[in-house]
Amino acid sequence: MALDQIFSGANEDFPALLRRQGILGGALTSFEKSAASIEPQQGRWAPTESTTILAFKFAGGVLVAGDRRATSGHTVVYDRADKVLEIDRHSIMAIAGVPATAWEMARVLEHSFQYFRRTQLQEMSVEGKVRALSKLLRDNFGFVMQGVGMVVPIFATYDQTSEPAARLYFYDAMGAQFEAADYAATGSGSPAVRGILYYENTWGEKPLQKREEDEAVTIALRALDTAAESDTATGGVDRSGKIFPVIKTVSRDGITTLPEQKTAAIFKKAVA
């Protein structure tokens, strides 16, 4: 541990601290596709990618779900990837895109929030947290233009002091943030998921925000199963391997990860 003599706390965020110490790479400023850049295409190198994630508000807060598959081109690399990540006690980030970049972003984000709280002696605001992720995406855009490292996340948080308390955001690869009123989905399987969530929210028994947890889980599992039906990059449910999507909810009491047995039981009852 080398000690840095520049004490900065008040005017520097955590990514800037990491850059000053040479731990985090700087933002790529050249957005041009060069001949030397790696073209991800069939038969050549392709980055590992992951899809599909969805989130919607329900009676208890926000539910965030993601399938478990990671692919590279047409190859399934991993079937137990966790794309729904806890950032702090009340924030969840879900990722579609390149896990290498996304997991690093999640780590930076997690430490950023804690670093802010510890140095400034106050919790970062929801707007500040949403913006922090936006900045990380913006800094990553050079890699996106080179054809590697695209990340399209969803960010869900619960803040009692704000109105509404349950907040849900999705982003594009450049870092634009969009606040979702009811639901969000990203990744290659998301068109199907969006269709289902729109349908359920508009013409279903009741709007998504009025659904209890079990109903919400049923909708999430059905949506992911539908996405997996037509999208090879989405894992859905592996019945033989007993691999189920990761489902987390964030509410006033913090984040809860749905136990696998419960997911399996609801799946058996309402989906399979």
Added chain:
Amino acid sequence: MIEEPYRWVEAIANRREYIETQLASGSPIAAVGYCDGILVLTLGRGRQKIFEIYNRIALGAIGHPGDIERLRMAAIELASTEGFTRSSADVSLRRLAHYSLSPLMKAAFEQVYGPPYLARLLFAEVGARPEEDLFLRVEYDGAIATNGATLSQLRQDFAVLSANRQSTELMESFLKSSPLTNAPLESAINFALNAWSLGHMTGGHNGAKEMPEPAAIGKHLQEQLTTAGIEAAVLEREVKTAIRYRALTDDEVRSSIQQ
């Protein structure tokens, strides 16, 4: 001055005296182990004195606010970058204090043309088991005192920080005389409050030189509690989340006080 060793020694001695005078009015801080972790406690009227450094590390400090702030920032930066590049399990108070803060404070203290740090620091780190709890005090000259968790000496599950050496020693002997074993938080709060009261009575320029009577300690505490706020935090051993530090509110602590 470098060519004249005598003047350097004299300058250091003056500087030590100056710093001791500056720190003499500080409110003591007590850290004690209890059944579920570590309690850090002090009474104060002004600014915050107990801080979260990392998931399992707490800091209590007396001294100049500006210097405390710089040292606190340095500690958080070091712990955060270590926790980010490796893992939060690799963040260790022993390394933080011995390899980083102590050399920094010693260098500042001995470079007589530059300003020293006007601060005393008390760190506590909660381990997986009570035997692994670490209590550590770093002085303005970089000297470190630990509870013996890293050396072959008798372990103590407490540490104190006070305005002067005599007050510190009296607080330590008070805590040593009736050790808590596996006590609930409530007992630890009362124990720490009494230790604070003793430290407060014996610190300062006109502090008592001898160990006061228990009744006097209690009386002094009651008087102080009417005007001062209680600042306290715990490091909890058995919680599900990575962050073990939790600040206690004044009400939370007051409701545990036994008359």
